[in-house]
Amino acid sequence: MNNDSFFSIDRLVEFGLGMSMAQQMMNVMNESMKNMYVPGSIQTMPSSRPVATCYVAIDGKSVGPLSESEFSQMVMNKTVTKDTLAWMPGMQTWQPVERIPDLLKIVALTPPPLP
Missing domain, CATH: 3.30.1490 (Dna Ligase; domain 1)
Known part of the structure; x- marks a missing residue:
């Protein structure tokens, strides 16, 4: 195999790193979406702290x-x-x-x- 082939070790490492970064970005976005409050939605508003008296x-x-x-x-x-x-x-x-x-x-x- 030559280095220009998709199956070369360099290309496989690059592909693996790219997939890892994409998965981390996806996890961050999913966490942000879970914590987001949308007025009028069914979910309750997250409260960072309860309202004091x-x-x-x-x-x-x-x-x-x-x-x-x-x-x-x-x-x-x-x-x-x-x-x-x-x-x-x-x-x-x-x-x-x-x-x-x-x-x-x-x-x-x-x-x-x-x-």
Whole structure:
């Protein structure tokens, strides 16, 4: 066999290395696709960390601590909107929900009440 043949040792090594690189690229892409969240899909949104308890200001009074499900229920009932003031541990001042990413995510993903 000469070195220009597909079956030469050099070509087989190149082919093996190419297949190995392709498989590694495929594994990385598959892992990325598994971790990707697509709004409206059946899969749940991965949470890197749970939402800490929060407090909201309703009618000038502090309500809380609220769990994520309690907060979500208040959003569904339209008691809490993106303009509602909220506070979470670690924050210095009360801020609108739209400025707190963990809470805004819940507001954005909570479906409206059934008609």
